[in-house]
Amino acid sequence: MTARRKTVSDDKPLAEGLARQLEQEIIDGVIRPGDELDERRLAERFGVSRTPIREALRRLGVERLIELRPRRSAIVRSLTAQNLAQMFEVLSGLESFAVECAARRMNQQQIEQLRSIHEETAAIVDAGDRNGFDRLNFQFHQAIYRGAGNPYLMEQLEGLRTKLAPYRRWLLRRLDRMRQSHNEHAMILEAIEAGEGARAATEMRRHICDPDRLVDFMMMEQTER
Amino acid sequence: MTARRKTVSDDKPLAEGLARQLEQEIIDGVIRPGDELDERRLAERFGVSRTPIREALRRLGVERLIELRPRRSAIVRSLTAQNLAQMFEVLSGLESFAVECAARRMNQQQIEQLRSIHEETAAIVDAGDRNGFDRLNFQFHQAIYRGAGNPYLMEQLEGLRTKLAPYRRWLLRRLDRMRQSHNEHAMILEAIEAGEGARAATEMRRHICDPDRLVDFMMMEQTER
DNA sequence: AACTACGGTTTGGTATACCAGATTTAATAT
DNA sequence: ATATTAAATCTGGTATACCAAACCGTAGTT
Numbered sequence: 318m319t320a321r322r323k324t325v326s327d328d329k330p331l332a333e334g335l336a337r338q339l340e341q342e343i344i345d346g347v348i349r350p351g352d353e354l355d356e357r358r359l360a361e362r363f364g365v366s367r368t369p370i371r372e373a374l375r376r377l378g379v380e381r382l383i384e385l386r387p388r389r390s391a392i393v394r395s396l397t398a399q400n401l402a403q404m405f406e407v408l409s410g411l412e413s414f415a416v417e418c419a420a421r422r423m424n425q426q427q428i429e430q431l432r433s434i435h436e437e438t439a440a441i442v443d444a445g446d447r448n449g450f451d452r453l454n455f456q457f458h459q460a461i462y463r464g465a466g467n468p469y470l471m472e473q474l475e476g477l478r479t480k481l482a483p484y485r486r487w488l489l490r491r492l493d494r495m496r497q498s499h500n501e502h503a504m505i506l507e508a509i510e511a512g513e514g515a516r517a518a519t520e521m522r523r524h525i526c527d528p529d530r531l532v533d534f535m536m537m538e539q540t541e542r
Numbered sequence: 543m544t545a546r547r548k549t550v551s552d553d554k555p556l557a558e559g560l561a562r563q564l565e566q567e568i569i570d571g572v573i574r575p576g577d578e579l580d581e582r583r584l585a586e587r588f589g590v591s592r593t594p595i596r597e598a599l600r601r602l603g604v605e606r607l608i609e610l611r612p613r614r615s616a617i618v619r620s621l622t623a624q625n626l627a628q629m630f631e632v633l634s635g636l637e638s639f640a641v642e643c644a645a646r647r648m649n650q651q652q653i654e655q656l657r658s659i660h661e662e663t664a665a666i667v668d669a670g671d672r673n674g675f676d677r678l679n680f681q682f683h684q685a686i687y688r689g690a691g692n693p694y695l696m697e698q699l700e701g702l703r704t705k706l707a708p709y710r711r712w713l714l715r716r717l718d719r720m721r722q723s724h725n726e727h728a729m730i731l732e733a734i735e736a737g738e739g740a741r742a743a744t745e746m747r748r749h750i751c752d753p754d755r756l757v758d759f760m761m762m763e764q765t766e767r
Numbered sequence: 768a769a770c771t772a773c774g775g776t777t778t779g780g781t782a783t784a785c786c787a788g789a790t791t792t793a794a795t796a797t
Numbered sequence: 798a799t800a801t802t803a804a805a806t807c808t809g810g811t812a813t814a815c816c817a818a819a820c821c822g823t824a825g826t827t
Contacts, residue, residue: 372600406643414635591811614820
């Protein structure tokens with residue numbers, strides 16, 4: 318029934334694409350917090366069956382974007398400024414822990430690689446290349462994850478970062494934080510090179526963002542609308 | 543086909559139970575790392591259809607117990623001592639972060655509640671009541687999660703703790719750590735009452751377990767078999 | 768004998784049908 | 798008129814059937 322959109326042979330699980338699309342709509346506010354996500358309606362809307370829709374909803378549930386209730390429709394979670402700030406706070410906790418591990422465990426070669434990423438970034442900042450900055454920024458953090466020598470920690474961090482990426486990009490653009498971010502990276506790198514894990518952790522926590530200030534900022538945004 | 547085991551009206555999603563059962567078998571080594579998990583075979587074995595089996599496998603995938611490969615059977619991940627130690631290390635990172643937040647944010651009433659849980663534990667330890675200790679131990683940590691004032695952090699911690707619970711119980715039993723654990727709780731509580739977040743965090747990290755010593759211990763276990 | 772090509776088998780991905788819990792609505796009794 | 802309950806309906810949970818991709822084995826060619 319209902320024409321298959323693409324021969325069904327997309328090479329990638331259908332559910333993943335559906336999840337991303339729904340995620341985008343939730344973030345964009347097309348689907349609002351509290352809205353019910355009826356499996357049949359969604360299936361009809363996307364021209365697929367309920368099975369991949371259920372899959373997609375489970376994924377969004379894991380990502381805490383929606384709430385799955387037994388025998389009830391799933392509903393979109395309210396993503397308030399506070400909620401978001403809490404997620405960033407957890408990210409800052411994990412990142413600072415990672416950098417603390419990294420400062421203790423990175424070898425000389427890894428530290429040099431981190432430094433080279435950092436120095437490469439300098440030119441990008443001067444040029445005001447936002448996309449380039451995003452890319453190198455990610456590399457800088459990822460080099461630290463690797464340096465922490467804990468693959469599970471790395472997975473958790475990458476997952477959380479991916480989840481928060483859209484919001485972070487939005488924040489960074491609004492704040493035009495490129496230069497400051499680069500300076501903060503310098504402090505972190507310096508602490509790592511000195512082998513001072515605790516200082517690196519503190520700097521990282523500050524870097525990911527002061528949660529209190531974040532809440533203030535986002536609330537302003539909310540009322541501004 | 544195949545007789546329904548219990549009228550199907552268990553009030554709880556079938557998949558959850560299946561996931562727990564498979565999890566236990568993986569932990570117990572009945573299903574070994576590298577083994578393929580065929581959906582049809584599992585469905586037949588448990589007397590259910592493939593649908594809840596798939597659900598269960600997804601859950602185990604999220605928990606990193608198995609690896610889901612597109613168009614291939616899922617296989618059991620190798621859960622080495624190092625892997626486990628890495629997860630415990632992440633737990634220690636999150637716990638110490640939580641207790642640091644809690645030390646800054648708990649109000650007087652919350653601190654008193656934490657202390658009362660701690661003091662109630664003392665009698666249990668003297669009596670050598672392991673189950674009672676497990677329960678109060680969980681309450682102690684949960685009171686700290688709540689005190690951290692970050693529901694998202696609490697969710698993450700409870701999830702990770704649930705995942706690691708079987709291993710932790712096993713470790714605690716083997717090590718007979720009840721009394722030492724209680725003493726460590728005392729140190730943490732003291733730091734919280736003094737409002738010294740950093741010290742509380744350090745103590746917590748030590749409490750969850752020294753990852754290096756954990757690896758040593760578990761490797762001994764492995765060769766002992 | 769070794770390599771390639773083809774066909775069958777296995778197995779995950781998707782669609783559809785049915786069941787049971789939950790909600791809503793309407794009818795009946797007080 | 799209100800409250801209580803029963804029937805209809807909505808919706809998620811489960812079962813089954815079909816499709817296509819990946820794997821495996823065999824046969825045919827060089």
